[in-house]
Amino acid sequence: MNLFAIKEAAKQALSQKGVKFVIGYTKGSYGFRVAPCFVESEGEAEKLLFSPLCDLSLVNYLTLERNTPLEKGGKSPEEKMGIFVRGCDSRAINQILSEKGIKREELILIGIPCPGVIDLKKLEGKFPGVLGQAEVEEKAGIYIIRFGGESSAVKKEELLSEKCKHCAFPTPLVYDLLVDEKVEAKEERYEDIKLKEEATLEEKGEFWKNEFSRCIRCYACRNACPLCYCEDCILERLSPQWVKRSVNPGENLIYHLVRAFHLAGRCAGCGECERVCPVKIPLMLLNRKLEKDNQALFNFMAGMDPEQKQQFLTSFDLKDSGDFIL
Amino acid sequence: MSNFEPNIIAFLCNWCSYAGADLSGTSRYKYPANIKILRVMCSGRVNPLMIVQAFREGVDGVVISGCHPGDCHYTQGNYFARRRFILFRRFLEFLGINPERLALSWVSASEGKRFADLMGEVTEKIRDLGPIKDFTEEN
Numbered sequence: 475m476n477l478f479a480i481k482e483a484a485k486q487a488l489s490q491k492g493v494k495f496v497i498g499y500t501k502g503s504y505g506f507r508v509a510p511c512f513v514e515s516e517g518e519a520e521k522l523l524f525s526p527l528c529d530l531s532l533v534n535y536l537t538l539e540r541n542t543p544l545e546k547g548g549k550s551p552e553e554k555m556g557i558f559v560r561g562c563d564s565r566a567i568n569q570i571l572s573e574k575g576i577k578r579e580e581l582i583l584i585g586i587p588c589p590g591v592i593d594l595k596k597l598e599g600k601f602p603g604v605l606g607q608a609e610v611e612e613k614a615g616i617y618i619i620r621f622g623g624e625s626s627a628v629k630k631e632e633l634l635s636e637k638c639k640h641c642a643f644p645t646p647l648v649y650d651l652l653v654d655e656k657v658e659a660k661e662e663r664y665e666d667i668k669l670k671e672e673a674t675l676e677e678k679g680e681f682w683k684n685e686f687s688r689c690i691r692c693y694a695c696r697n698a699c700p701l702c703y704c705e706d707c708i709l710e711r712l713s714p715q716w717v718k719r720s721v722n723p724g725e726n727l728i729y730h731l732v733r734a735f736h737l738a739g740r741c742a743g744c745g746e747c748e749r750v751c752p753v754k755i756p757l758m759l760l761n762r763k764l765e766k767d768n769q770a771l772f773n774f775m776a777g778m779d780p781e782q783k784q785q786f787l788t789s790f791d792l793k794d795s796g797d798f799i800l
Numbered sequence: 801m802s803n804f805e806p807n808i809i810a811f812l813c814n815w816c817s818y819a820g821a822d823l824s825g826t827s828r829y830k831y832p833a834n835i836k837i838l839r840v841m842c843s844g845r846v847n848p849l850m851i852v853q854a855f856r857e858g859v860d861g862v863v864i865s866g867c868h869p870g871d872c873h874y875t876q877g878n879y880f881a882r883r884r885f886i887l888f889r890r891f892l893e894f895l896g897i898n899p900e901r902l903a904l905s906w907v908s909a910s911e912g913k914r915f916a917d918l919m920g921e922v923t924e925k926i927r928d929l930g931p932i933k934d935f936t937e938e939n
Contacts, residue, residue: 671894679896679934708849716849718856724937728852731895735848738887763894767887787887790879796869798889799882800905800918 477523479653480558480586484519486651487556487582496556496584497532498522505604505621506597510535524558524653526610526617529591529635531744532557533566533700536576554580560588561657562637564646565742565777566700571648572782573740575703585649587657590630590638592617595754597633601626637745637758640664648780664766670759686726688753691719695747695757696733701740708732734760739768739786742777771795806860806926808834810919811850813843815873816908817865823912831919834926835863842866843904844877848888851902855935861901861926863919868906878906897934900925 484496500511500521508527512535513519536555559567564585570576589612598604601619608621615630642662646652670678696702696709709717709729717732718725734757741761748758768774772794774786812818818839824831840846843866851862864885866878882904889899903922907915 675893675896675898677896678894682895683934683937714853716853720938722938724856724935727895727934727937728856731852731891732849735888735891738891760891760894764887764891767890771886772883787884788880790876790883792869792879794879794883795886796882798886798899798904800903800921 476654480522480524480584481519483584483651483653484513484522484556484558485516487584488513488516488519490554490582492552492554493556493582494553496522496558496582497535498558498584499524499528499530499532501607504607506592506594506601506608506610522558524586526590526592526612526633527594527597527608528560529594529749531560531563531566531698531700531746533559533563533570533744534698534703534746536567536581537570537700537703540576554582556582556584558584558586559646559649560586560591561641561643561646562588562742562744563700564648565643566744567777568648568780569701569740569742569777570703571780572777573785578780582651583646583649585646585652587645587652587654588638588641589644589657590634590641592633593635593749600628600633635745636748636756637743640666640762641743647778664762667759667763667766670763682727682730683723685755686730687723689721689726689730689755690753691721691726691729692752694750694752698746698750699737700744700746701737701742708736730755730757730760734764737761738764739774740776741765804927804930806834806923806929806931807858808836808861808863808919808923808926809854809859810835810837810863810865811840811843811846812837812907813866813873813878814839814841816867816871816906817843817915819909820865820907820911820915823909824915825912827912829913829916831916832923834923835919842872842874842877843881844872844874844879846881848884851888852935855901855932858932858936860929860932861903861922863903863905863922865905865907865915865918868908871908895934897932898929900929901932 495512495514499508502509604621606622611618617628619626644657846864872878885904893899
C-alpha cells in the first residue's frame with residue numbers, strides 16, 4: 475500500500491471547501507495497535523497510514539459526530555467530513571445513506587482497495603507481549619512483521635481476519651477519491667454457513683449454547699456496529715423491557731437473536747462485532763447466515779445502492795415463498 | 801412426556817383469523833384449550849420480539865395467523881409478515897430451535913372449521929416436540 479498516496483488523498487480532501495476533518499488511521503501507542511485519528515490540517519496528514527493492521531472500521535465516528543448534542547443556541551454543523559473507507563466500510567456507508575442516517579453531501583469518501591486485514595487476536599496470540607511499536611507489511615501473500623529490531627515472516631492465511639476470507643467487496647463501492655489500484659474480488663459462497671446449516675438441531679443448539687454462555691453482555695458488539703446507530707436502542711428500553719439484563723444462557727440467546735435480527739438485511743459484513751468481542755463469539759456467522767438467506771430467497775444484498783428506496787424488511791414481493799405456511 | 805400439555809399462543813389478525821376463530825366457536829367446532837388467542841390488528845403487526853418474549857415466558861409454540869394473500873384489510877400487511885417470518889424461522893433453525901414451534905397460517909373469516917383443524921394439528925405437533933427450554937434456561 476502506497477503511504478504517499480494516502481497522505482496526498484487526505485490533503486486533497488482537506489483542501490476542498492468546507493471539509494472540517496478527515497478520519498483516518500495512525501500509529502497506535504503500543505504493540506500492533508493502530509489508532510483512529512481526526513486530521514484537521516494538511517500538516518497533520520503526514521501521520522496517516524494504512525497497513526494490514528488497520529482492522530477497525532471508522533464509519534461509527536460519522537454517526538457519532540452527527541449525533542453529538544449541540545451546544546445551546548449552536549448551529550448544526552455544515553462542514554463536510556472526510557473518511558477513509560475500505561470495501562466493507564463503503565457498504566456500511568451505503569446502507570446508512572440509504573437509510574438517510576447521513577447525507578452524501580456531507581461526506582468525502584477516500585476509498586482504500588483493501589487486500590484484507592490481520593486479526594489482531596491471532597497476531598497477538600502468535601507474538602504475545604509486544605509493547606514496542608510494530609509494523610506489518612504485506613508482500614506476495616506473506617506478512618513481514620517488524621518489532622524491536624527483528625523481523626519475521628508469516629503466511630497471510632494464518633493471520634488474515636475471518637471476515638476478509640469471505641470478502642466479496644475488497645474495493646469500495648462508493649468513493650470520491652481512490653488511493654490505489656482496484657483489488658480483484660472473489661465470489662462469496664457462504665461455505666462455512668452451509669456447513670453449519672447441515673448440522674442437526676441438537677448440534678446447532680449445543681454449539682450456540684456453548685458460545686453464548688461465554689457472553690458477558692458488554693454490548694460491545696452493538697456499540698461497535700456501524701449500523702447500530704439508533705438513538706433509542708431496544709436494549710435500553712425498560713418498558714416494555716424486551717431484552718432483560720440478566721446474564722444467563724436463555725437471556726443471552728435472546729440478546730444475540732434480537733441483535734442479529736435487527737441487522738437482517740442491513741449488516742454490511744464489516745466484522746466489527748466479532749472483532750471487539752472480548753470472549754470471541756463468532757457473531758459474523760449469525761449475520762452472514764441472514765445475509766445468505768436474504769440473497770438466496772429474496773435476491774437482496776445490503777449496502778449495494780445508496781439510493782435504494784425500500785429496505786429489506788419494509789418491502790415485500792408477491793412471489794415470496796410461502797411453502798412453510800400452514 | 802405423556803402428560804405434557806403445551807402452551808400455545810396464537811396471534812390472530814382482527815379482520816380474518818380472529819373472526820374465523822369466532823366462527824369456529826359459534827359453529828361449535830372443538831379445538832384444543834392449549835391455544836391462547838391474542839388479537840392483533842394485522843399479522844404484519846407481529847414483531848419477532850413478541851415471539852421471543854412469548855418463548856421466554858414459557859410458551860412452547862406460537863401461531864401467527866392473518867388474512868389470505870390479497871385479502872389483507874390493510875392491503876399488504878400479511879405480505880410483510882410473510883417475508884419477516886420466512887427469515888425468522890430459518891434463523892431460529894440456525895440457532896438450534898425447532899422452526900416448527902413458530903407456525904404461520906392464513907385463515908379467512910369464513911374458515912371456522914379450518915381454524916379448528918389447524919389448531920388441533922399445531923397442538924399435536926408441539927406436544928410431540930415437548931417443552932421449550934432454550935429461552936428459559938438460567939444459570
